[in-house]
Amino acid sequence: MANKEKVTYVSAGDMNFSFAAFANTPFYRKINTDLVELSQVHPGQRVVDLACGTGGVTKIILERLRGAKESLVIGVDLSTFALKQARAEISSAKDAMVQFVQGRAEHLSQVIREKVDAVVFCNAIHLVPDKEQLSGEVFSTLRSGGVFAFNTSFYEGGHPPETEQWYRRWMFRSVRILRSEYGLSPVKAEKVEARQHLTVEQYTDLLKERGFQIKEQRVNTIQVPLEGWVLISQFEDWITGVLPGVPLKEASNSLQKAATQLFEEMKVNFIPRNWLEIVAVRP
Numbered sequence: 001m002a003n004k005e006k007v008t009y010v011s012a013g014d015m016n017f018s019f020a021a022f023a024n025t026p027f028y029r030k031i032n033t034d035l036v037e038l039s040q041v042h043p044g045q046r047v048v049d050l051a052c053g054t055g056g057v058t059k060i061i062l063e064r065l066r067g068a069k070e071s072l073v074i075g076v077d078l079s080t081f082a083l084k085q086a087r088a089e090i091s092s093a094k095d096a097m098v099q100f101v102q103g104r105a106e107h108l109s110q111v112i113r114e115k116v117d118a119v120v121f122c123n124a125i126h127l128v129p130d131k132e133q134l135s136g137e138v139f140s141t142l143r144s145g146g147v148f149a150f151n152t153s154f155y156e157g158g159h160p161p162e163t164e165q166w167y168r169r170w171m172f173r174s175v176r177i178l179r180s181e182y183g184l185s186p187v188k189a190e191k192v193e194a195r196q197h198l199t200v201e202q203y204t205d206l207l208k209e210r211g212f213q214i215k216e217q218r219v220n221t222i223q224v225p226l227e228g229w230v231l232i233s234q235f236e237d238w239i240t241g242v243l244p245g246v247p248l249k250e251a252s253n254s255l256q257k258a259a260t261q262l263f264e265e266m267k268v269n270f271i272p273r274n275w276l277e278i279v280a281v282r283p
């Protein structure tokens with residue numbers, strides 16, 4: 001069945017290349033809600049939302065902690081720009097307290113001085129190069145019995161094999177549009193080494209070696225609609241990852257146009273993608 005859903009682009013002039021538009025899509029909220037539920041955080045707890053970005057996951061955690069005055073959510077992110085947006089989005093949380101702190105995941109124990117009940121880390125673990133240091137920092141930030149929950153679709157297995165063709169065609173078409181409409185080409189040498197794809201086993205070994213016990217481990221297959229591909233094409237980190245060395249506006253427009261054309265041509269409504277979800281406990 002052809003894709004009838006109309007996707008409205010934000011005009012390039014109005015884009016700020018932040019994560020906010022993508023973060024608020026219903027399918028993406030559901031992915032993170034699933035992980036927060038799996039983590040079993042509950043009212044009265046102190047929870048770190050690590051790499052909180054523009055606050056989408058912070059809101060989901062707050063909804064779960066509602067009703068207890070002692071609850072505290074601490075959003076940590078290295079981007080002051082994202083934190084500013086998160087503060088603006090979450091200005092009216094009444095039941096639980098929220099704090100936002102700028103800091104690096106790899107230095108978490110210096111940012112969070114008192115032990116916490118849980119660290120929730122959505123869609124960013126693949127961005128941290130030194131994952132051993134990261135797991136050590138999370139371990140020492142948690143109380144005994146505390147929970148570390150993370151998800152990522154950038155792991156070995158994130159792309160179901162039948163979708164490889166989609167990625168190839170999308171990139172090929174985007175580069176063609178970039179050339180024909182803007183006279184630009186991506187600069188291969190500048191390809192960022194941001195996305196380290198570990199296997200599930202490498203992730204679980206890493207955690208076990210640090211002393212964590214794996215409590216939950218599962219793969220969540222998500223049907224990502226055109227809206228998801230269009231909105232992720234407006235996020236700076238994604239754009240520079242797939243089309244490095246090109247001005248953001250032109251690269252974003254090419255990715256969005258290519259995705260829209262291909263959904264129409266391939267007569268699909270969704271492209272599936274896997275999210276790895278792991279919940280580990282500090283004994």
Ligand SMILES: C[S@@+](CC[C@H](N)C(=O)[O-])C[C@H]1O[C@@H](n2cnc3c(N)ncnc32)[C@H](O)[C@@H]1O
Nearest residue numbers: 051052053077078079082104105122123124127
């Ligand atoms: C894709 S967004 C995810 C935001 C949010 N957790 C979510 O799932 O919607 C990735 C975020 O990770 C942050 N980030 C990247 N590396 C980081 C690091 N080493 N320490 C803390 N935050 C980091 C970025 O600034 C960005 O806000």
